[in-house]
Amino acid sequence: MFLALRELQHAKLRYLLIGFIMVLISWLVLFVTGLAQGLSSDNASSIQNMKADYLILQEESDHRINRSILTDEIWREIQRHPAGDHASPLGVHMNTLTKESSTAKFDAAFFAIDMASMMAPKVVEGTMINNTDAEHVMADRSLKDDGYRLGDRIVDQATGAAFTIAAFTEGQSFSHAPVIHLNFEGWKALQPSGSQQGTIYNAVALNGSPEQMDALAQDIYGIEIITKSKALQGIPGFQEEQGSLVMMIVFLFVIAAFVLAVFFYVITIQKMNQFGVLKAIGAGTGYLVRNLIFQVLTLTVVSLAISIGLTYGVSLLIAGVVPFSLTPSVVLLCSLLFLAVSLMGSLLSLYRVIKIDAIEAIGRAA
């Protein structure tokens, strides 16, 4: 691209300024995206990492796991149903805990699961607990950062039940609180005293086809079946947090499109006479369009590379202080979107370049 490169080189300051603005905007886009992702996993990684596609909740529970109550009876009905073959129950209980022989309190979410099922979390330290030992639990690794160690004992403030941490897990949080996994033997100790109805669950996780889910919902009275992403929306605060961040990202993309459109347009207008001359001496419209697109792409790709570097740099600085997570696939998606936006920004300029007539060059003082 003979023309494009020479122009970039000659008008360095002008294109540096545009590049600088593009770096800033794309940096902000990537950073806010990282924050949104970070917050969402800080909020709900236990649901996100769950190896199930659907959750069965009680009818009328507003998609909220903590509002739903499923009795043992319903659970047995689900198990008997052909579609409920690989279903696994889940008990969720948010509570305030203390460390034994200490007054420091913290909030945590107890997840009661079948340790032999697909619901079992990934253990990063210690040993996985079994289905019979009511004494031991597995805690999310964030508790370790707060000073808890394997073998420490924690006490549920409401019921007084005490457990020993046998293992640490990874990526397990619910409503911004660490998740503590226990089996259904331990779960009994957390039930309100005097409850007669046997074990109470909050949800049942399962995989299957949409048709199977429809059949299940038809056949069993009093339940509703939601997808995992619906369940995420039902976690307190999740939708509000993500909504405002996503809105910021959308606005940033819109702003980027307009800023770039204005910049490219002004530059193109300044060069109208030149384009006329170029067409008069035989440059085809296609050639000029290719040059303009090449310039836009070069600028965008270089700016994106810089801002991706900056984003990861800053994420290292704030690691542990602010929840931040940016996977390569999300970076790729954002970058592609940004490329599309900058190409859209150059559409108006492209239109002008296509419309310029070679005749402009003749009989006019420049």
Next chain:
Amino acid sequence: MKQSKLMLDQVSKEFGDGDTSVKVLDRISLDIKSGEFVAVVGPSGSGKSTFLSIAGALLSPTQGRIWMGDHEVTKLSAKKMNQLRLSHIGFVFQSSNLIPYLTVRDQLLLIAKLAGQQGQEPKQRADHLLERLGLSHRKNHYPESLSGGERQRVAIARAWMNDPELILADEPTASLDSERGRTVVQMLADEVKLRQKAAVMVTHDKRMLDLCDRIVYIEDGKLSEQPQPILL
């Protein structure tokens, strides 16, 4: 017999349509042969630039036919006209219409690039042209650092770059003082003679006319040929 480089046959041009139409050129015929350097003169607004644009395939005539060598220009598609301009015509515009971000040498190389020529040959051709026009020491300068005369000489070198059959110049000396203007026109005339090509130059400057072989006069849309050089 000398080869015809550009032939206009009963060419008319009207601007606008219906009631408001203006006839700028009225059945103009002209035949330019190789080795001829033709001056076009006439009052302001008489249609000189329009004439040049039509001769240069930048504008299509309302009526009439135009031949350039063996090609009938009036029958070509827009894309073909573009190619014809690239390979057959060299333009020199009124004021330095050089590309500001290209060095003198790159201005010439761009033409070769547009024509899809690669390798060393275009570079040698460009260097040779610049040398002939006394611009070798300016090869790597940008237009902004050249004098008006130098810029026009670069424009002429650029116009010759693809070895066109015809050079069209619209007031190439308008932004120059008469001495520099004369040098530039002299170079144009010399190249036309040397290569046996043809050139048409629109000018207001009567002092340049003695360098031309023919003088055509446009007024009220009519074209008439003046005998040369007795007129002056």
